[in-house]
Every structure is written in structure tokens, then in C-alpha cells.
Amino acid sequence: MVTLDRIYHASTVLKGVARRTDLIEAAALENGCRLFLKTENLQLTGSFKLRGAYYKISRLSEEEKAAGILACSAGNHAQGVALAASRAGLKSVVCMPDGAPISKVEATKAFGAEVVLVKGGYDDAYAHACSLQRETGMTMIHPFNDEDVIAGQGTIGLEIMDQLPEAEVILVPVGGGGLISGVACAVKTLNPNVRVIGVQAAGAPSMRESLGAHEPVTLPKASTFADGIAVRRPGDLTYAMVREYVDEIVTVTEDEIAAAILALLEKQKMIAEGAGAVSLAAVLSGKVDVAGKNVVCLISGGNIDVNILSRVISRGLITTGRRVTLQIALEDKPGQLVEVSSIVAACGANVISVVHNVGNAGTAVTSCYLTLGLETRDAAQIAEIREKLTAAGFTLTE
Secondary structure (H helix, E strand, C coil), rough: CCHHHHHHHHHHHHCCCCCCCCCCECCHCCCCCEEEEEEHHCCCHHEEEHHHHHHHCCCHHHHHCCCCEEEEECCCCHHHHHHHHHCCCCCEEEEEECCCCHHHHHHHHHHCCEEEEEECCHHHHHHHHHHHHHHHHHHHEEEEEECCHHHHHHHHHHHHHHHCCCCEEEEEEECCCHHHHHHHHHHHHHHCCCCCEEEEECCCHHHHHHHHCCCCCCCCCCCCCCCCHHCCCCCHHHHHHHHCCCCCCECHHHHHHHHHHHHHHHHCCCCCHHHHHHHHHHHHHHCCCCCEEEEEECCEEEECCCHHHHHHHHHHHHHHEEEEEEEEEEEEECCCCHHHHHHHHHHCEEEEECCCCCCCCCCCEEEEEEEEEEEECCHHHHHHHHHHHHHCCCCECC
């Protein structure tokens, strides 16, 4: 099993390679607690994965290195392996799901790896990588179910405890479990009183389901835009370590993740990918009891595709009551639009789109529908607008 000594050794090996990322206080995001962010999204390659990949490759024998490096990844481990292999002068091949963000695919190539795109998700890419390994004899660098990889990720735990000795709760994203296994091992060994809580996407709760079943289980599917943690089955090793060291696993919804990304962007001027923001999502949505405590959210990565980012921002605005679409049934006569817009303006909202459609078959000949897109302050303001429109005799159909 992974030990604190091995994690300390990994920390020594990673000096000058991986950044000792900042732990910053995020007063603007506090939700009844004193909140800190461990900014692995600002790590070299944009995620924590460099730590485990580099340490693992540094421990390979000359024979294993000569065989070439093989990996599978949704994107972040791919970049870590590619950079680590390149620095060691080694050839690397990385299997990635064909739906992986283009930015991650291109970054992996830029770091020097050959990328093989595999139809399906992470687990399909892993199966293909295993097939290649049997055919070629290349050395596989597993993204999470490996002691050296876990030890490398565990160096984050050492840094957190050094940067904030008074930490009481640490929230960590969970996919396959390599990150939380290393962090929890380091933290719990140094201070067993610190609560370590894992956070998964509700559409990919493989570790939580495994703990409930008392053995690793395989989900029929993993459905989440947080591709970095869309893992259908945790590792046997990571499952055992999570069971030993982790206090609790919670899940967050897609809307909660989007809201957390938006909050980081607006209030901290910081970009996180879906997997990287789940820890904060758990705090902002009240999924964990953090009242009055010193809390660390590990922001594990920032490699989000810009196309996804724009959709996430829109989703986050809707989720937090900052944007709404209202459809109003009207009688098609002069003055109706003026009256509606006057009510909206009096409530302080901003109209950003207007669509006017005639009534459907089965409705009155003089009927029409007005669809308004509004920028709003919050859910309370939306409720106020709905109430005043209804009081004025208008019928809201959405």
C-alpha cells in the first residue's frame, strides 16, 4: 500500500517539475465557512495529473522505459504522461475517447504524445489501451490504480497540510479515485481529525456505489460533462484506500457543477473544468456540513473546452436565476408589448431577446405568444416578475 514515506519521496522527485500550487482564501465564495481553494487548475499542464504521471515514469526500470509509454485518459492524465515522457526522452502513445475536448487532444499532441482516439468513453479507451499493451509490450501508466501514481497525487495533501495546518475539511473530486486516495492517505496520516470528503458527479457515482456495495462495481454508463471524472469503475487499489481513509462521498448535479464554474469565473477570476469544480459545487449547494470550519476545495483542473465553457456559463446563469426565458400568451392588439416591457423594466430586469409568434391551431385567431429572454438578478426577482405579470392579467405558459 501507499505510505507517507513514499509520498514524501514523490514530493522530492517532483521538486522543480510540478508547481507547488497556491492555496488561496476565497472569501467571496464562503458559504458559512472559511473557504480555501487548492489551485491545481494552475498546475503545469492545467491539472494535478502531472504529479502522478511524472513520479510513476521516474520509477520505471530502463527496460520498461525502452518499451515505450502507453496510457489511456479523458485528457488530463494524457497531458501529464505526454510531458513526463517527453522530458525523459521517451516515446508515448495515449488512447483517448473520441469525445474528449479538442483542447485536451491538441495539448496532448503538443506535449509530444501520439494520440489514438477511441470511440466511446474512458472505459472504452482503457480497453483499447490494454489491447495495445498486449500487442506491443509497451509500459502502461494507469491513470489512477497504481501506487506510484497515487503517491504522486498525494503530494497535494502534503502541501495542503503545510499551507493550512488548521484545515478541518478537505473536499476532493473523485473519478477513478487516484487523487483522493493519495491526498487522503497523506492528510489522515498527518492529522486523522481532518475530514476528507470525496465529490462525484451524480451521473457517474462509481466510487459511491462501490462503497455501498462493499466492492468495486461497474456502472452501466457514466453521464456527465465533467469528463475528467466520468469513470464507470474505480480501481481495486483506490477503492480499498478510499474505504480506509475517506470519510464520505457525496454527489453533485450538472446544474450545481455549472453554477460552481460560473462562481469561480465571476468571483475568483479563475477557470475550472467540470471535474475540477465539483468540490466547490458540494460546498455551494450545501451537500456537506462545513459551517464554521476551515474548508479546502481542491480545484483539480482547468482544461475546459471553450465551446463547453460557453454552454456551462449559460447553464450556470439559468441555474442561479441570472437568466430566464418567459413565454406569455397575449391577445394580438396594440399596447400589449409596451405593458409587458413596462412591468419587466419596473422590476429592474433587462430584456435581451424578444420573439413574437402567432397562436397555434386550436387557439383564438387573435392570440399570440411573446417569448422574452431576460437578464435577472436572482430567483427572487424572477418570481417578482412572474407575479406582477400574472397580476396584470397576463398568462405565463413557461
